[in-house]
Amino acid sequence: MWRWLHPYAKGEATYRLLGRWLPWLTGSAVLTLAVGLIWGLLYAPPDYQQGDSYRIIYIHVPAAIFSMGTYTAMAIAALIALVWQIRTAEWAIAAIAPVGAVLTFIALFTGAVWGKPMWGTWWEWDARLTSELILLFLYLGVIALYHAFSDSRTGAKAAGILALVGVVNVPIIHYSVYWWNSLHQGATITKFEKPSMATSMLIPLLICLLGFALMTAAFVCQRLRNEILRQELHRSWVQQELDQ
Amino acid sequence: MNRASTWALVKILMRRDLKVALRRRSDIVNPLLFVIMVVSLFPLAVGPGPDVLGRIAAGVIWVTALLAALLGSERLFRDDYLDGSLEQMTLLPVPLPVLALAKIFVHWLLSGLPLVILTPLTALLLKLPVEGWSTLLLTLLLGTPVLSALTAIGAALTVSLGRGGALLSLLLLPLFIPLLIFAAAAVEGALVGAPVVGQVVLLAGLMVLTLTLAPLAVAGAIRVSVN
Amino acid sequence: MSFSGWNEVINMGGYGFFVWLSFGVTLAALAALMIHGLITRRSLQQQSKLQQQRQQRLARRKQQERSR
Numbered sequence: 001m002w003r004w005l006h007p008y009a010k011g012e013a014t015y016r017l018l019g020r021w022l023p024w025l026t027g028s029a030v031l032t033l034a035v036g037l038i039w040g041l042l043y044a045p046p047d048y049q050q051g052d053s054y055r056i057i058y059i060h061v062p063a064a065i066f067s068m069g070t071y072t073a074m075a076i077a078a079l080i081a082l083v084w085q086i087r088t089a090e091w092a093i094a095a096i097a098p099v100g101a102v103l104t105f106i107a108l109f110t111g112a113v114w115g116k117p118m119w120g121t122w123w124e125w126d127a128r129l130t131s132e133l134i135l136l137f138l139y140l141g142v143i144a145l146y147h148a149f150s151d152s153r154t155g156a157k158a159a160g161i162l163a164l165v166g167v168v169n170v171p172i173i174h175y176s177v178y179w180w181n182s183l184h185q186g187a188t189i190t191k192f193e194k195p196s197m198a199t200s201m202l203i204p205l206l207i208c209l210l211g212f213a214l215m216t217a218a219f220v221c222q223r224l225r226n227e228i229l230r231q232e233l234h235r236s237w238v239q240q241e242l243d244q
Numbered sequence: 245m246n247r248a249s250t251w252a253l254v255k256i257l258m259r260r261d262l263k264v265a266l267r268r269r270s271d272i273v274n275p276l277l278f279v280i281m282v283v284s285l286f287p288l289a290v291g292p293g294p295d296v297l298g299r300i301a302a303g304v305i306w307v308t309a310l311l312a313a314l315l316g317s318e319r320l321f322r323d324d325y326l327d328g329s330l331e332q333m334t335l336l337p338v339p340l341p342v343l344a345l346a347k348i349f350v351h352w353l354l355s356g357l358p359l360v361i362l363t364p365l366t367a368l369l370l371k372l373p374v375e376g377w378s379t380l381l382l383t384l385l386l387g388t389p390v391l392s393a394l395t396a397i398g399a400a401l402t403v404s405l406g407r408g409g410a411l412l413s414l415l416l417l418p419l420f421i422p423l424l425i426f427a428a429a430a431v432e433g434a435l436v437g438a439p440v441v442g443q444v445v446l447l448a449g450l451m452v453l454t455l456t457l458a459p460l461a462v463a464g465a466i467r468v469s470v471n
Numbered sequence: 472m473s474f475s476g477w478n479e480v481i482n483m484g485g486y487g488f489f490v491w492l493s494f495g496v497t498l499a500a501l502a503a504l505m506i507h508g509l510i511t512r513r514s515l516q517q518q519s520k521l522q523q524q525r526q527q528r529l530a531r532r533k534q535q536e537r538s539r
Contacts, residue, residue: 041480041494042474043473046484051485052484052485052486053489053490055490056489059494059497063497098504102500102503106497106501109493109496109497110497113493117486219508223511226508229515230515239523243520
């Protein structure tokens with residue numbers, strides 16, 4: 001496996017590989033998301049308690065799940081970058097972090113908008129929303145640290161260490177926030193506690209989950225390609241590539 | 245390198261750090277003055293009634309402790325970085341995490357411990373009911389080492405940047421949150437007479453975990469920064 | 472379809488504002504992310520062009536000096 005992986009430690013090979021993947025990822029993401037969202041918005045039945053407002057779930061839940069998933073991916077990239085000193089992994093940190101931050105923002109925003117009709121307030125110190133907010137802070141910290149250094153190599157390594165520190169902290173933060181929330185019994189959120197979803201609502205949700213996964217991969221692909229070009233701008237293959 | 249000489253080196257380093265810090269006393273005193281001033285702003289802002297003040301006292305004291313930890317954090321490795329002794333430290337035959345732990349300990353001695361000693365005064369100013377005092381002291385005693393360790397990670401990461409101040413707070417404050425939650429909950433529990441053993445044990449666990457892992461992260465960050 | 476007309480789709484059973492607000496902002500955020508990526512590539516292209524021009528200038532000057 002290492003022999004197979006080795007060429008992708010170099011910029012150009014990775015760039016070409018990602019270039020081959022990108023159109024397929026983009027196309028399948030657009031297609032899957034179109035099917036999932038239209039199904040969810042138009043064809044899924046309304047919820048017996050929340051009416052049609054529950055349809056926000058088709059973006060809220062995938063965004064929330066992948067905002068955490070991308071953080072894990074970023075931490076894995078950081079580990080690879082720090083242990084094996086693979087530059088592609090360093091650049092992957094920079095490529096993944098903004099995508100994760102946008103997903104976190106989407107999860108937060110849709111959560112707030114969903115909270116208004118359901119809880120009667122735009123912001124509730126609900127455990128899930130709170131830990132999502134802290135996750136956004138962690139992402140912003142990684143992005144800020146990466147760009148703070150004039151030497152991008154140092155920046156990538158520093159951001160990698162921070163991502164690893166964060167990934168140790170994420171479960172602690174998560175459980176502390178849950179525990180804090182159950183301690184301070186705030187507004188009743190019983191409207192969210194419902195039995196398992198009906199299949200007719202679940203299938204579009206699963207399609208949306210797949211669509212968000214593909215979309216996240218496509219975004220990371222695009223940004224990683226850009227990062228490779230930026231870092232190897234002085235190489236002749238980059239100049240040829242950009243001249244086209 | 246045997247164990248005795250490792251310990252001797254660590255001791256020399258700690259003595260040096262203490263000596264340097266004690267020559268610049270204002271760096272130690274200023275954060276404490278900051279804490280007292282911020283604490284005395286709260287009664288002016290929310291009114292001096294003991295019902296409101298007593299309820300928010302523990303939270304206010306903890307938040308000011310977090311802010312005070314940020315205040316001097318930039319300086320933690322700055323001077324050593326500028327005069328090159330940080331680079332020398334990475335070349336010593338002692339494992340870097342051990343030195344990092346020593347640094348953290350000295351930092352706690354100079355910033356965390358004074359804060360703990362100051363607690364009766366701040367608790368008095370904020371009219372914290374007496375039932376909460378011992379728990380507040382205990383949480384600060386367990387929590388301030390965690391603050392020092394996390395601060396050291398952030399300071400080591402940003403030491404090679406000229407102006408790390410605002411960035412440092414952005415990196416560190418999210419990491420402080422579990423500490424704040426557990427500590428504030430413990431004092432709150434103590435005020436209503438509930439058992440606080442659970443929270444205190446959690447805090448102790450958090451301290452052990454942080455003090456085990458943070459030196460590794462600090463060592464990694466120092467290596468990146470001096471490179 | 473669980474709605475009987477487009478008016479009902481827009482109304483979303485009274486929750487139209489919330490549903491379409493969240494979908495709209497999501498779309499805007501994703502579009503911003505994509506456009507940012509495209510702009511980055513465009514600016515990299517310009518940087519590369521500038522760099523190439525600089526290299527050519529340097530090479531030309533070197534040649535002139537040699538021929539002199």
